[in-house]
Amino acid sequence: MSKAKKICVLGxxxxxxxxxxxxxxxxxxxxxxxxxxxxxxxxxxxxxxxGEEVALVLWDVEGGEYRASALDRYxxxxxxxxxxxxVTRPKSVEALSFFAERFQSLSPGCPMVFAANKVDLAxxxxxxxxxxxxxxxxxxxxxxxxxxxxxxxxxAFSSLANEIYLRAEG
Amino acid sequence: MATQPTNLSPVEELxxxxxxxxxxxxxxxxxxxxxxESKFSSPEAFEHxxxxxxxxxxxxxxxxxxxxLVTILSGLLSxxxxxxxxxxQPEILDALYPAASQxxxxxxxxxxxxxxKSIEKQIAARLSIFQALKVKAKAxxxxxxxxxxxxxxxxxxxxxxxxxIHKQSGLLIASYQNQSDDELEGGGDTTHDPDLVSAMxxxxxxxxxxxxxxxxxxxxxxxxxxxxxxxxxxxxSVILALKVKGHPSEEFRDCFSTEFHSFVRSWSGSLATFDGxxxxxxxTEINVGLEALIDRLETNVERPAxxxxxxxxxxxxxxxxxxxxxxxVVGAFYIILDWWRDRIVDQAQExxxxxxxxxxxxxxxxxxxxxxxxxxxxxxPTRFVAEELRENLRRSLGxxxxxxxxxxxxxxxxxxxAREQTALMVTNSRGVKKLETAISLLRREIQKxxxxxxxxxxxxxxxxxxxxxxxTMGNRIGQMERFIAEADGLRIPAVGPxxxxxxxxxxxxxxxxxxxxxxxxxxxxxxQLLNAEEASCxxxxxxxxxxxxxxxxVQAALNTTGDQFSLSPLDFEGLAxxxxxxxxxxxxxxxxxxxxxxIDALAGKAWGELGxxxxxxxxxxxxxxxETENRHFAERIAGDIQKRLLAKGIPAEWVKITPIIADQQxxxxxxxxxxxxxxxxxLMDKNQESE
Numbered sequence: 001m002s003k004a005k006k007i008c009v010l011g012x013x014x015x016x017x018x019x020x021x022x023x024x025x026x027x028x029x030x031x032x033x034x035x036x037x038x039x040x041x042x043x044x045x046x047x048x049x050x051g052e053e054v055a056l057v058l059w060d061v062e063g064g065e066y067r068a069s070a071l072d073r074y075x076x077x078x079x080x081x082x083x084x085x086x087v088t089r090p091k092s093v094e095a096l097s098f099f100a101e102r103f104q105s106l107s108p109g110c111p112m113v114f115a116a117n118k119v120d121l122a123x124x125x126x127x128x129x130x131x132x133x134x135x136x137x138x139x140x141x142x143x144x145x146x147x148x149x150x151x152x153x154x155x156a157f158s159s160l161a162n163e164i165y166l167r168a169e170g
Numbered sequence: 171m172a173t174q175p176t177n178l179s180p181v182e183e184l185x186x187x188x189x190x191x192x193x194x195x196x197x198x199x200x201x202x203x204x205x206x207e208s209k210f211s212s213p214e215a216f217e218h219x220x221x222x223x224x225x226x227x228x229x230x231x232x233x234x235x236x237x238x239l240v241t242i243l244s245g246l247l248s249x250x251x252x253x254x255x256x257x258x259q260p261e262i263l264d265a266l267y268p269a270a271s272q273x274x275x276x277x278x279x280x281x282x283x284x285x286x287k288s289i290e291k292q293i294a295a296r297l298s299i300f301q302a303l304k305v306k307a308k309a310x311x312x313x314x315x316x317x318x319x320x321x322x323x324x325x326x327x328x329x330x331x332x333x334x335i336h337k338q339s340g341l342l343i344a345s346y347q348n349q350s351d352d353e354l355e356g357g358g359d360t361t362h363d364p365d366l367v368s369a370m371x372x373x374x375x376x377x378x379x380x381x382x383x384x385x386x387x388x389x390x391x392x393x394x395x396x397x398x399x400x401x402x403x404x405x406x407s408v409i410l411a412l413k414v415k416g417h418p419s420e421e422f423r424d425c426f427s428t429e430f431h432s433f434v435r436s437w438s439g440s441l442a443t444f445d446g447x448x449x450x451x452x453x454t455e456i457n458v459g460l461e462a463l464i465d466r467l468e469t470n471v472e473r474p475a476x477x478x479x480x481x482x483x484x485x486x487x488x489x490x491x492x493x494x495x496x497x498x499v500v501g502a503f504y505i506i507l508d509w510w511r512d513r514i515v516d517q518a519q520e521x522x523x524x525x526x527x528x529x530x531x532x533x534x535x536x537x538x539x540x541x542x543x544x545x546x547x548x549x550x551p552t553r554f555v556a557e558e559l560r561e562n563l564r565r566s567l568g569x570x571x572x573x574x575x576x577x578x579x580x581x582x583x584x585x586x587x588a589r590e591q592t593a594l595m596v597t598n599s600r601g602v603k604k605l606e607t608a609i610s611l612l613r614r615e616i617q618k619x620x621x622x623x624x625x626x627x628x629x630x631x632x633x634x635x636x637x638x639x640x641x642t643m644g645n646r647i648g649q650m651e652r653f654i655a656e657a658d659g660l661r662i663p664a665v666g667p668x669x670x671x672x673x674x675x676x677x678x679x680x681x682x683x684x685x686x687x688x689x690x691x692x693x694x695x696x697x698q699l700l701n702a703e704e705a706s707c708x709x710x711x712x713x714x715x716x717x718x719x720x721x722x723x724v725q726a727a728l729n730t731t732g733d734q735f736s737l738s739p740l741d742f743e744g745l746a747x748x749x750x751x752x753x754x755x756x757x758x759x760x761x762x763x764x765x766x767x768x769i770d771a772l773a774g775k776a777w778g779e780l781g782x783x784x785x786x787x788x789x790x791x792x793x794x795x796x797e798t799e800n801r802h803f804a805e806r807i808a809g810d811i812q813k814r815l816l817a818k819g820i821p822a823e824w825v826k827i828t829p830i831i832a833d834q835q836x837x838x839x840x841x842x843x844x845x846x847x848x849x850x851x852x853l854m855d856k857n858q859e860s861e
Contacts (some may be wrong), residue, residue, distance in 0.1 A: 004337040004365060004446045030237050038377060039368045057341060057369050073376040077339025079446060168445075 004055040007157075008075050011036075011084035012092035012097040013063035016117040019147035020084060021060045022060065024157050029148050039074050046161040054161055058082075064068055068102065075106040080164045085131050086123045093131045100138045111163040112140040115156055122148035136163045146165045199549070203853045327416030329464055333368050334433075334456065335409040336444045340372030341365070343408070343444055346464050371411055375402070401429035407442045420468070429463045492786075512536040513565065518544055521566040527555040532809070533576075535563075543571040549809060557668050559684055577809060602654055609654075616640055616647075 009017045023029055025042040040060040045053055055155040061074045075081070081103040085093040093116070100112055114135035115129045128144060133142050135142040141163075180188060186193075210216045222474055231239045255262050309316045332346040345364045360819060378390045394401040401412040403426060410430045418426075434441065448456070518535035522528060534550030547564060556576045563572055573781040620640055623633050 004341050006341055006369070006446065026235055029242060032241060039373050041366050041373065043363055055365060057365055059340075059369065059373075069380065073380055077336065077341070079339070114487060168360050 002078075003052070003159065005055060005079040005166050006057050006059060006077055007080045007082060007160060008078040008103065009058055009060045009082045009084060010071065010103060011063055011088070011115075011160075012089070014093045015063065015089070015092045017063060017084045017132055018060050018080075020072040020082070020115065020117060020132045020145060020153055021058050022158075023147045023150055024151045025058065026134065027150070029150075030141060031148070036060055037042045038070065042118075044157070045155055045156050048165060049162050050165075054165070056157065056161060066161045071099070071102050074089055076104055078103070078107045080160045081107070082108050082115060083112055083113045084117050085127075086118050086119055087127045087131070088121055090124075090130065093127050094136065096131060096134045097137075100134070100140070104138070109167070111160065112138055113156055113160040113163065114138075114140055115145045117145050117147060119144045119151060120148050121160075127155045141165040180666050241556070327414065327418070329412060329414050329468060331413040332460060332464055333364060333371070333409075334441075334460060335368040335372060335411065336446075337372065337404060337407050337409050339444075339446065340369040342368040343443070344453070344460050345446070346457075346460050349360050354509065360806060368411075369398075371402075372409065375404070375409070401426055403427055405431075405434045407438075407444075408434055429466060433459060514544060514570065515568060518546060518563055518572070521562050522546070522548075522559065525555075525559050525562050527551065528559055533559075538573065541573070544571050545573045545575060546578070547575040547809075579815070605650070606654060609650055612643075612647060614644060767858045 009021050011017050013035065014033055018034075018040060019029055020039070020167075025044045039062065042060065044056045044059040046056050049055055054057050058123070059074050059078065062070055081099075083096050083099050083103070085096050087093070096114060102112075103112060107125060112135075114131055116131045119128075132142045143152045143159065143160060145152045146155055147153065208215070212845070228239075234845065251742045253492070305316050305319050306312075310320050326347065329511055330348045332343040333342060335341070336343055342365050352835065373388045374393075379388065389402070389404050391402050393402070398413065398415040399417060401414060401418065401423065403410045403412075410433065412426060437456055440456065515535050515537050522535060523532045523601075528548075528550055531549050531551065535544060535546050537543075538545050544563075544567065550559060556574075559576070560572075561572055619636070622628075623640075624632075626635065
């Protein structure tokens, strides 16, 4: 039995969605910023805690609340979402709620994992806490990640993959 | 710590004590700085120093900050390479050639393999004699190669890949990859992961729907590439994408749509609830279903050009069949018509043959296509016979329309012949009567003499001798009486003399001429005939005829066709020799003036009884092709000759005109397109049948 799941990577622009995804899939990082237009697609294989493998098709959707229509187009059918914020930009953390709500409305009941990204640049405790609070309100976990140095990146995606299956079984 | 006495001032000594170490350090630094400055003071020195560590630095950077290094260098290198290519193209081409040529060659080989496979597939599937001929004809007319036209008419077309995609998530449900394409590409291209292709296609479709379609229900249905098309069918839950090489026809698209909807109906439950996972059995079944769908598309649906080809071929086939049918019907009609006409003509000819009174007379039945009737043309001896023949034909042909063109021999001639016969018979009868009277008188004399013998007037011996003589005489008289009785046919018929009109022309009496003929061998006759002049020919002919030559077939043929009026001996084998004169069939051969000469020559001679032979004049009008036109021509000539001969007073029973159809192979030079019709006259033993 083959398994594949669609996961959407959402968040404000320039929070590091593409960097996180590329770090996870390609194990690479570029400090140069190139905005994603539309969606970028990646495929990765995750090992579940119960010993199985699952193919993850990652939809790296362009950021920005003003591009809400992109969410409507690309999110449906997703089994989970990875919501990314930039700890150096509090506004990007605040925007998590918008993306989380939007995701829940488009893929009801599907798990989310929040990422407080760019922790390598500066540890903004306050911002991280804000993100954690938002995650809690959506019954989701928060991972402090860094695409630049790879901190907690695999764990974050694996966590989401496991959560998807736990949620499905539960 | 003991201090060394110095000559320094106290201040200087104090400075030394406080700053001595720092001063030393500064001096050391100055020295080192000087050394560094000397290393980088000139570009050459700087380059030297950097070159020593540059490769090491790059190596270190490629490990720790590889991506950054790549990003920094890529732009620089790209510009440098472009510039270098511009400046040193030949050198770069030389350097690249060994590797690039192999890649290009491999690419070309792959393309040719692909093309060859495609053409072979199409040829195996669809090449018909008709199509091959059509391509050949087009190639000949346009001066292009057959392959070019074939590719134009039937561009390569193949189903390469199929993807069944969950519409909402973009996840791949099932896929099909053309095995041969996969092999050609060297085991598959890992850069085109079906999962990613599926996801991207779904994204593109979503984007196109939002951005391009004014009608929100509209969907992207195809993506066209240079050499192929991605056909897309989608339902509410599933997308089926079919990648084909070449350009599909509308019919193919319709079939694809039908098959898709059938596929969706078959798997609606599994497809609608798909969440990225399928049970093994279910996955197998869907994949099998997808392969079956592809098989049906490949086998049941014609390729684009083939469809139109088939349409036109179908139309052509129908037209051809219709044409053939019409031809067969028309052909059969004409065959039956010909057979029917031949049958009627045969029937008419058979009736003519079976009419005894016209035996030997030139009579021919033919079918007139123009007026749709039977024509009977020829010569009959009398009007009564003509009427008899008409009645026989009408009866045998069952009332079919018959046109008669019969020439009746002159009744005068017939009457003349009858008068002559009657006169002859009268003469004979008188002779017989006189003979009977004489016999009667003789018998009476015998009886009287016998009575005198009985009276004893003679001596016994003499009487005995006379009695024997009388008995012998009586026997001989009895024998004469029997002869007379047997010659009873010479007596005048009881019906009396035939009433005839007086003949205008004087008919030469064949018995009045006497010709003395020396006996000659056949070779001598032939030799003399071949070398004879016209005038002497006639004499020779007469002599030969009257000589009663052993060879009954020695004939004199008067050839009307040569420039010279010639007379040549003929036997039937010799017939072929006479035919060396060839003419066109327009009638040039029949020189009426010459024919008249021949007839005059023949008519001026004595025909009839020669010894025990009765000779007749035969005129053969020979033609080498049995065509209606020729036959009519021959009949016309025959009729003309007969008329002339009869006009000369030659008895009809001596004249026989026969149109004959000769074997074309007997023509001297073998030309099959020219007739060699000719007329020859000959004398023939009536008792010997000619061929």
